[in-house]
Amino acid sequence: MIFSILVSVFVVSTIGAVLAAVLCASEYFFRSYGPCEITVNNERKLNVEGGSNLLSVLTEQKIFIPSACGGRGTCGLCKLKIQEGAGPLLPTEEPFLTAEEKNSNIRLSCQVKVRNNLKIEIPPELFAIREYVCKCTEITDLTYDMKQFRFELIEPKTMGYIPGQYVQLLTPVYKKGIEEVYRAYSISSDPADKNAIELIIRLVPGGICTTYCFEYLKVGDTVKVNGPYGQFRLSDTNAPIIFIAGGSGMAPIKCMLHHMKNTSNKRPATYYFGGNTVKDLCLLDLMRSFEKDIPNFKFVPVVARPAEGETWNGQTGLVTEAVKRNVKNASECEAYLCGSPGMIDAAIKILLELGMSIKQIFYDKFE
Amino acid sequence: MNQTPEIWQVFVVCISAVFTQNMVLTYFLGLCPFLGVSRELKAAMGLGAAVVFVLTATCMLNWLLYHYVIIPLGLYFFRFILFIIVIAAFVQFIEMVIERYSPVLYQSLGIFLPLITVNCAILGAALFMVIRDYSFIITVGYSLGSGIGWFMAIVTLAGIRQKLTYSRIPRGLQGPGIAVIIAGIMALAFIGFTGVLQGR
Numbered sequence: 001m002i003f004s005i006l007v008s009v010f011v012v013s014t015i016g017a018v019l020a021a022v023l024c025a026s027e028y029f030f031r032s033y034g035p036c037e038i039t040v041n042n043e044r045k046l047n048v049e050g051g052s053n054l055l056s057v058l059t060e061q062k063i064f065i066p067s068a069c070g071g072r073g074t075c076g077l078c079k080l081k082i083q084e085g086a087g088p089l090l091p092t093e094e095p096f097l098t099a100e101e102k103n104s105n106i107r108l109s110c111q112v113k114v115r116n117n118l119k120i121e122i123p124p125e126l127f128a129i130r131e132y133v134c135k136c137t138e139i140t141d142l143t144y145d146m147k148q149f150r151f152e153l154i155e156p157k158t159m160g161y162i163p164g165q166y167v168q169l170l171t172p173v174y175k176k177g178i179e180e181v182y183r184a185y186s187i188s189s190d191p192a193d194k195n196a197i198e199l200i201i202r203l204v205p206g207g208i209c210t211t212y213c214f215e216y217l218k219v220g221d222t223v224k225v226n227g228p229y230g231q232f233r234l235s236d237t238n239a240p241i242i243f244i245a246g247g248s249g250m251a252p253i254k255c256m257l258h259h260m261k262n263t264s265n266k267r268p269a270t271y272y273f274g275g276n277t278v279k280d281l282c283l284l285d286l287m288r289s290f291e292k293d294i295p296n297f298k299f300v301p302v303v304a305r306p307a308e309g310e311t312w313n314g315q316t317g318l319v320t321e322a323v324k325r326n327v328k329n330a331s332e333c334e335a336y337l338c339g340s341p342g343m344i345d346a347a348i349k350i351l352l353e354l355g356m357s358i359k360q361i362f363y364d365k366f367e
Numbered sequence: 368m369n370q371t372p373e374i375w376q377v378f379v380v381c382i383s384a385v386f387t388q389n390m391v392l393t394y395f396l397g398l399c400p401f402l403g404v405s406r407e408l409k410a411a412m413g414l415g416a417a418v419v420f421v422l423t424a425t426c427m428l429n430w431l432l433y434h435y436v437i438i439p440l441g442l443y444f445f446r447f448i449l450f451i452i453v454i455a456a457f458v459q460f461i462e463m464v465i466e467r468y469s470p471v472l473y474q475s476l477g478i479f480l481p482l483i484t485v486n487c488a489i490l491g492a493a494l495f496m497v498i499r500d501y502s503f504i505i506t507v508g509y510s511l512g513s514g515i516g517w518f519m520a521i522v523t524l525a526g527i528r529q530k531l532t533y534s535r536i537p538r539g540l541q542g543p544g545i546a547v548i549i550a551g552i553m554a555l556a557f558i559g560f561t562g563v564l565q566g567r
Contacts, residue, residue: 004441007440007442008440008442008445011436011440011442011445012442012445012448012449015432015436015449015452015453016452019452019453019456020456022456022460023456023459023460026460026463026464027463030463030464030466030467031463031467087470088470088471089471090470090471090474091471091474092474113470
């Protein structure tokens with residue numbers, strides 16, 4: 001009896017061990033791709049270890065490609081032209097690429113695995129993107145679910161960015177079972193303030209990065225960001241501006257308004273700021289002071305449904321309805337939108353109905 | 368049994384595993400990926416091919432394990448665990464090979480490749496082979512036939528479902544609902560093969 005138990009235990013564990021050994025050996029054989037060479041723009045050569053995706057390999061080499069989702073293949077921002085060596089197009093990339101892009105070898109760098117030598121093209125402006133070590137110096141509550149974080153730049157000490165651009169915040173491993181992730185946030189601070197940046201972050205229940213910012217990040221902590229990224233910026237024209245943003249979408253608009261104040265910009269501008277209830281609104285005092293300091297600026301907060309017991313004398317309804325009521329000269333204006341995809345799509349629809357052309361609408365979608 | 372040559376038996380077992388004793392349509396084994404991956408013909412073919420390969424290979428491995436380890440050492444009660452370990456290790460191995468040599472197939476199979484590990488058709492075939500006391504060569508024919516039968520069923524279902532994209536299906540039945548009904552009708556059709564090979 002004892003003998004047969006011992007034999008069976010021995011046999012089962014031996015078979016398990018043999019199979020595990022075979023798997024380890026094949027893992028070593030199949031998963032290692034050896035050193036690979038990446039040729040960037042036909043001039044720079046990078047020697048890297050194959051096996052991981054191109055986006056993370058480039059990040060290790062301090063070349064930062066814009067990515068809002070942190071390499072999960074959901075934002076479609078990390079597009080690069082890969083001239084040679086990328087292998088066939090993957091089903092995960094297809095939804096993000098137009099037929100034209102597919103023909104010119106544009107790929108999502110987070111989905112392409114480095115398996116052999118690659119030849120890639122990186123737009124030169126991306127080399128200006130750097131990694132910044134910063135210290136959190138201030139955390140301000142804006143609303144019940146939004147906070148403003150101030151980060152002082154330590155190394156390098158200044159960041160040159162265009163108002164409207166965003167940075168990626170690296171979330172460290174703050175508890176077990178979580179990987180390092182990057183999340184994109186627009187810069188909301190005054191561009192004149194060269195040694196610090198501010199980000200407005202709204203709590204996403206269960207979100208890896210926002211949970212870190214709201215529950216773990218403390219004043220005095222050191223974090224890493226990289227950037228600046230993005231094409232969302234004010235144009236050089238004199239067309240009247242319509243800003244539309246809700247919630248943390250205020251961030252890039254706030255930065256643009258600081259810039260308009262600093263340069264005494266006389267362009268007529270109206271900012272429609274939407275919230276569900278009165279307690280979703282924030283920074284109203286700052287906006288009122290902008291109304292005084294920026295020559296032709298008007299701030300219109302809109303509350304969708306004031307909660308019971310809240311007093312609200314301003315405009316009510318959806319922010320898009322307020323735009324429809326108030327804007328008469330849409331075809332002459334330019335619109336700058338920032339917020340959730342739903343809000344942006346609704347705003348674009350209304351603006352087109354009002355006679356604005358799609359070329360006059362600029363937006364920054366939070367995916 | 369009469370003296371039929373073994374090669375003829377292999378052929379009969381193989382054909383009957385494809386048609387009269389189809390894994391999914393007669394025994395309802397491996398239904399989860401059958402319904403899950405049959406939306407698209409390409410993915411269905413990939414998964415079907417993976418099942419054919421894994422089923423045949425693991426059945427052969429498990430036959431050797433059963434006759435040269437389990438029976439001599441009297442470990443009959445451990446057969447489930449041992450079969451599962453072999454299947455799991457083999458699927459892991461195949462996953463690595465596919466990732467290396469065919470990234471497109473790897474991506475389109477996605478989660479379903481690891482899911483083959485717990486595909487009951489694979490374990491079912493190994494257990495049937497034990498119950499029916501097949502010889503090694505017959506096991507090869509049987510597992511190949513079972514795999515091909517599963518492949519055929521999922522590819523047929525995927526083809527039908529792809530055609531159905533252009534049909535007007537009542538709202539409540541769209542998706543898995545209509546797939547289950549189609550699978551049922553296909554199973555009825557396969558019952559028509561019963562008796563064709565009986566008595567051999």
